[in-house]
Amino acid sequence: MDFRIFTEPQQGADYDDLLRVARAAEDAGYDAFFRSDHYLAMGDVSGEPGPTDAWITLAGLARETSRIRLGTLVTAATFRHPGPLAISVSQVDRMSGGRVELGLGTGWFEAEHLAYGLEFPSLGERFDRFAEQLAVVTGLWETLPGDRFSFSGKHYTVVDSPALPKPVQQPRPPVVIGGRGATRTPALAARYADEFNVPFAAPDLVSTQFERVAAACAEIDRDPGEIVRSIALTVCVGRTDAEVAARALTIGRDEAQVRAEGLAGSPAEAVDRLGRWREQTGISRVYLQLLDLNDLDQIELVATEVVPQLG
Template identity: 40%
Template sequence: MKFGLDIAQQRVSFAEVIDRARFAEDLGFTGVWGFDHFVAMYGEPPGEAFEGMTTLAALATATSRIRLGLMVAGVTYRHPSLFAHQVNTIDHASNGRLEVGLGNGWYEKEHTQLGFDFLTTGKRFDLLEDQLEILTRLSTGEKVSYDGKRVSLQDAQMYPPTVQRPHPPIWIGGAGPQRTMPLVARYADYWHAQPEPMKQRLDLLKELCEKEGRDISTIKRVTSLSLDPDPDTITRKIDEHRANGIDYLYCGWPGEGRPAIERFVEKVMSR
């Protein structure tokens, strides 16, 4: 079982973002996760919200062991080729510690405020599919031509290739049977969903993986874990997740902050 920590990257200074990532690394978490929004999502008045990919670039040089990612990068915010180059740069800056979480974007108000096109759900899924295909192909370092649904490439090349081969691990969240699950089967190294929808979709995922020529066991399963309850309650929940085949727990930053995280590491995670 692996544990990642969401550092709650909003309404805190950039120095605190760095400190939280180093804190997670020192405590032995596998990964540290930020978010991909341009405004603080909750509360009043406006608060700090730092851009996700450049934050990961900074964390790449501020840490040395912990893996880094966003949960998740929205495909509507960056052209797929630009995103692929950002991924490659951070993968090299971190010496191969980047995780790539991708989603189709959802916060319409933010798009409207900042002038990002907020496409229909179907078109956002088309763009997500293009992004996944473009990222995986460009990561090879070879020339790529691709006729996409929203974005196409002509003799494009990204060099050098990514440190991690064939590309940094890809994380996809959700359990929608029509668009999400086929993308999970084709591209995902990690699948993030809530336990019940995940159980409901396992047979479908197995079928889709067989069509893609993949073994379902190559896709690691991820779900969220609250660190707010007492250690015994958290331990029981972890045992339940383990019994259901969960490989990785994405831990939310608790209301109590650092003391609750330290208590979790000492009494639960270290075991």
């Protein structure tokens, strides 16, 4: 099982905070460091010092790390046009030596769009734009050197693009798609995804989503085994009950709730919970949502006492 650290810097972090966590995750042996792509804090927090742009952050981390994979969970299709997004991700892939992954979704947080002057269309239109962005981004990446790429959609048109720069990873960097949608999301995953992620959901729902993706793959004759199955869980692991309670308090979560819905408790409890998740859902990757970016000790604790028993 792969273990990845997943951060929410819109809640209050600057680049140095993220670099410190990314380096700690790399040193501890985690597979990847991911971050959300948001421009506004959620809940009763100030968000100071303010948002950091996801792809600018990952570009910096690409030059200041050496092994760990880097990506977004997830970039909103409402934030960037697909051509410039393909360029940005390709460039960061080159800067990292081929360690980048793109998580892409429809966008959902209306308040951040209003706060920074971004268009926020209806859900149906956001899905339409999302589908076209997947087609354009992957199409640009997969265009052979010397060839040209064109696309004509309702929302985006690309004409005779040289499709440069090329990413290091060929035919393209991995694409992560996820969510709980019953129809369009699984269909898009079957067509474009290298990984399907179901965040913060009960095992029954996770299994149902994976089954929907597998059915969508069957409809287009794709092997569903080609798609990595992953989940995201809030992490709150401690050596003692008191340590778990203190960590829950620090991140502003009810301890009972995070124990029920996240990955909380002792290392042994975490191993048991993830083992049951793997048996029930077939996951091979887990994103640990680390809400306290100062808690480097928890990164080390999970790496030394949980990961080796499930790797």
